[in-house]
Amino acid sequence: xxxxxxxxxxxxxxxxxxxxxxxxxEAHLIPFPSVAAVASAVDTGIAAEGVVPIxxxxxxxxxxxxxxxxxxxxxLICRELVLDIENHLLVRPGTSAAGLxxxxxxxxxxxxxxxxxxxxxxxxxxxxxLSTAAAVEEMMTSxxxxxxxxxxxxxxxxxxxxxxxxxxxxxxxxxxxxVLAPEDHPSTGRDKTSLAFTFADDRPGLLHEVLGxxxxxxxNLAKIESRPSKEALGRDVFLIDLExxxxxxxxxxxxxxxxxxxxxxxxxxxYPKYEVPS
Amino acid sequence: xxxxxxxxxxxxxxxxxxxxxxxxxEAHLIPFPSVAAVASAVDTGIAAEGVVPIxxxxxxxxxxxxxxxxxxxxxLICRELVLDIENHLLVRPGTSAAGLxxxxxxxxxxxxxxxxxxxxxxxxxxxxxLSTAAAVEEMMTSxxxxxxxxxxxxxxxxxxxxxxxxxxxxxxxxxxxxVLAPEDHPSTGRDKTSLAFTFADDRPGLLHEVLGxxxxxxxNLAKIESRPSKEALGRDVFLIDLExxxxxxxxxxxxxxxxxxxxxxxxxxxYPKYEVPS
Numbered sequence: 362x363x364x365x366x367x368x369x370x371x372x373x374x375x376x377x378x379x380x381x382x383x384x385x386x387e388a389h390l391i392p393f394p395s396v397a398a399v400a401s402a403v404d405t406g407i408a409a410e411g412v413v414p415i416x417x418x419x420x421x422x423x424x425x426x427x428x429x430x431x432x433x434x435x436x437l438i439c440r441e442l443v444l445d446i447e448n449h450l451l452v453r454p455g456t457s458a459a460g461l462x463x464x465x466x467x468x469x470x471x472x473x474x475x476x477x478x479x480x481x482x483x484x485x486x487x488x489x490x491l492s493t494a495a496a497v498e499e500m501m502t503s504x505x506x507x508x509x510x511x512x513x514x515x516x517x518x519x520x521x522x523x524x525x526x527x528x529x530x531x532x533x534x535x536x537x538x539x540v541l542a543p544e545d546h547p548s549t550g551r552d553k554t555s556l557a558f559t560f561a562d563d564r565p566g567l568l569h570e571v572l573g574x575x576x577x578x579x580x581n582l583a584k585i586e587s588r589p590s591k592e593a594l595g596r597d598v599f600l601i602d603l604e605x606x607x608x609x610x611x612x613x614x615x616x617x618x619x620x621x622x623x624x625x626x627x628x629x630x631x632y633p634k635y636e637v638p639s
Numbered sequence: 640x641x642x643x644x645x646x647x648x649x650x651x652x653x654x655x656x657x658x659x660x661x662x663x664x665e666a667h668l669i670p671f672p673s674v675a676a677v678a679s680a681v682d683t684g685i686a687a688e689g690v691v692p693i694x695x696x697x698x699x700x701x702x703x704x705x706x707x708x709x710x711x712x713x714x715l716i717c718r719e720l721v722l723d724i725e726n727h728l729l730v731r732p733g734t735s736a737a738g739l740x741x742x743x744x745x746x747x748x749x750x751x752x753x754x755x756x757x758x759x760x761x762x763x764x765x766x767x768x769l770s771t772a773a774a775v776e777e778m779m780t781s782x783x784x785x786x787x788x789x790x791x792x793x794x795x796x797x798x799x800x801x802x803x804x805x806x807x808x809x810x811x812x813x814x815x816x817x818v819l820a821p822e823d824h825p826s827t828g829r830d831k832t833s834l835a836f837t838f839a840d841d842r843p844g845l846l847h848e849v850l851g852x853x854x855x856x857x858x859n860l861a862k863i864e865s866r867p868s869k870e871a872l873g874r875d876v877f878l879i880d881l882e883x884x885x886x887x888x889x890x891x892x893x894x895x896x897x898x899x900x901x902x903x904x905x906x907x908x909x910y911p912k913y914e915v916p917s
Contacts, residue, residue, distance in 0.1 A: 568850060575844075
């Protein structure tokens, strides 16, 4: 049997790859260099699905993902994945903790580990990399005693050793990823639906009226966000995740009424609500 | 007369420095390495005010700024600043466009200029830096024919020359900064107020009720966002920017009523609405 191909925002060792592996450990994973390239791979059939970050990502492509879903692509969200991002201090096997001269990572992973680095390696030279995965790769070939801040997948992939675990300044960083596909997911009874819409004018109360539709039917909102639209400065795009499936009778009726009060309306997909594995 | 001291998220040449310069060209600007350090500088009186990014920043500290304002600091927002972030291709004066071997920048600035770089310099080696400012500094001392992606302030500061303007793939990136101070701004008649609040439970419709208070009084919302709270996974913090000043009679009455329906409520400041200079 052919393995399913899944495109993801690479290179190998990124947090997105970790999310894709967790989602389908059996799949054939193909790295792509940008969110747009992941979407193209799915559009052209190179991959059946694509995994990209959508919230709170180090990899800095969340705006790309939202722009793609709102404006550019017909792909839908068929799954959401939630990952605790853990930053470890990785070294070449056998490197001693004392005497590290250089620490490599993505600037945001470095910023998140600032207190640890200042406390333990105040004299280390901090060097930026394009991703935490690239940092681990560079560290492995460095000519100096070096470490990298990265995840355990990158450690495994590049043969690095974990010198210190969870060195980020705060509790783990939860990042949300989505799986994009030509179709979203059938109703499971425990679903979420992601919407994007715009009003024709900025009259106060329009959002309140829309939320009233949801409230009257006891539809819970998992997320709400307003984003400045690309086209007209000041006309916001509202992003809402609600609990329920777009094909559920109650939801589909409410969505019809909401759509009628908007100037732009898009369902970005319905998919099973992520459940923390027990 | 003593110049006013303003702390900002450095190093010199960052977009935050550009925002601070635009805000007060006469001030004595002091760079700090993190949002928390900027806040401490204001708290301890080293600086009268502090400038930090709050939305859509390359410098990746937006979460730090929001956490600080919501949970950690008593400082208030006294101003908002909006800046078009422009990425230019910068070189050492006299460097020819042909034959560039290396391009330095912050990973997100590189990602934003990907199409330009692929089209014009498909064979250049792309190297990450901790900030666009650090990239320009590294480029200036590189032993190879090199360029950096950075802003015009960094070009000025490090003596670089602009080889190509506005190389980002999309129209300019608008980033929002805030000025933090012990007090917010007196009412001007054209103000905004930033709020953060949480409900005691996740009952559908609570947000709708709050927005109803605003809608009934024709108070316009400039922004709404829900963020997962740090403490209890799933209990959201709502961030709202509304038009008006917290001391305006209408607004202060509405805020009292909203506060009564929340379990956590904080006014993060009232400040003049940013107007695009004409």
